[in-house]
Amino acid sequence: METYSFLKDEDELRWFFDHVFIQPDIGETYLASISARSKALTEEEKKEFKLGRSEMLHTAILKRDLNENISFEKFLSFIYSFNIDKRGLLTKANKFYPEESLVLYFYINPSSAVDVSYEMIEKILLFQKELLHSYINGSKEGKDAGKYRLSKMSTYSKTLSAGNISKKNYIDLDIDCNTAFLKKNYSSIHYFILSTFEKGSFFISETAGGWHILLKKEVVKINLLSFLNTLSAKIKALPYSDGDKDFKEAIINKNNFIQVPGCICRNHLVNIINKEDF
Numbered sequence: 001m002e003t004y005s006f007l008k009d010e011d012e013l014r015w016f017f018d019h020v021f022i023q024p025d026i027g028e029t030y031l032a033s034i035s036a037r038s039k040a041l042t043e044e045e046k047k048e049f050k051l052g053r054s055e056m057l058h059t060a061i062l063k064r065d066l067n068e069n070i071s072f073e074k075f076l077s078f079i080y081s082f083n084i085d086k087r088g089l090l091t092k093a094n095k096f097y098p099e100e101s102l103v104l105y106f107y108i109n110p111s112s113a114v115d116v117s118y119e120m121i122e123k124i125l126l127f128q129k130e131l132l133h134s135y136i137n138g139s140k141e142g143k144d145a146g147k148y149r150l151s152k153m154s155t156y157s158k159t160l161s162a163g164n165i166s167k168k169n170y171i172d173l174d175i176d177c178n179t180a181f182l183k184k185n186y187s188s189i190h191y192f193i194l195s196t197f198e199k200g201s202f203f204i205s206e207t208a209g210g211w212h213i214l215l216k217k218e219v220v221k222i223n224l225l226s227f228l229n230t231l232s233a234k235i236k237a238l239p240y241s242d243g244d245k246d247f248k249e250a251i252i253n254k255n256n257f258i259q260v261p262g263c264i265c266r267n268h269l270v271n272i273i274n275k276e277d278f
Contacts, residue, residue, distance in 0.1 A: 002086045004034070004097070006104045006263040007079050012271050013262030014072060019278055020108075020203055020214065020261075022169050023069045028110035031161045032260070033059040034082055034089070040100045040208070040266050050092035051101065057089050058082065059158045063113075079104075079260060103265040105257040108214065112166035119160045124153065165256060171220055172253040173213040173228060177235060178246040179268070182211055185238050190274060192234050196227060199277040207259050208268035214258065224252055 007013060024030060038051040045051075062078050064070050082104055086096045127149045134142030175182065182189065183206070193202065193213065201219040205212040228250045235247055259265040261272050 002096070003083050004086055004089065004099075004102060005083045006034075006102075006260070006265070007076075007083065008264050008269055009262040009271070010076065011262070012269075013076065013079060013260070015272060015275065016261040017072050017075050020272070021075065022110075024064050024110045025166075026064065026066065027113045028064075028166045029113055029161060030062040030110055031059060031107040031158060032062065032078070032082070033057070033105050033158075033257075034084075035103050035105055036091075036097050036101045037103055037266065038101060041098065045098065048093065049095055049098065049101075051097075057097070058084065061158060061161060079263070099264075100267045104260045104263045106260045107162060107257045108170050108172065109168050109256050110166045111161040112164050115164035115166075116157060116160045119164065120153070120157055123156060124150070162256065168217050171215045171217055171224065172256070172258060173215065173224070173250065174253040175211040175213065175231075175235070175250045176248040177210040177250075179206060179208060179210055181238075181240060181246065182206070182235075183273075185235075186273065188238065189231075189235065192231065196222065202274075202277075203272050204274045205258060205261060205270060206268075206273045207270050208266040211273075212253065212258050228252070 034057045036051060036055040036057055038046050038054070041049070041051065060078065060081060062070065062075070089097060091097055127146055131143065131146030131150070134146050190204070193204075197215065197219055201216050203214040205214065232247070232250045235250070259270045261270045263270055
């Protein structure tokens, strides 16, 4: 059996769990998902596999027990649950997803189960109202559409989890740049970040597309857009060879998800690279 296998370094995942992961309160959950990103593929491959820009393929929710925090063993099991049979996820062309397109995302800030339930109730009532009108009007097309929407409620609950944040523990700064270039200039860039944020207040996660800088929200007392503009200028000013830098942008990632450290995402082992700060 061929499987999509993401987790490759349990020690890296353990470090993430011990230092970055924040235990949720009762009524809070974490969402994770396998997604396909087409930007690593050629135009021919995009057509061959019929891939859009981004597709959320498989999602799961992590929650704590009533009287017990989430153990590393439970967290590890949760991440391993995404190692699934390739036949369970096929592209619109009925082909396996190319490994270089797949990412395992973890929503770094917890969701509010209460807020999700409120929105779920609103959606159910709206869909039922529309379905009732379709029956009254004798619209077969409307009845089928209404029943189809109601059949997708379990999917909606996970989608709503992504948008209903309970509290923001981290702010994610996304540096879209050649990873090898950033690694080569790690000392200089790291030193610059430390001129604004003290050791232990941020994590740098290295991915195939650059860095994610996770800032603990309580330490952010400045204008982050101004900081990112200065950081961008700093990176652009670094010496480079042709094609080496490939700097695109530095932004605040409002999507709330990061790639899971210790996992292979787009053929790159995601890892936290400033462990010496802790």
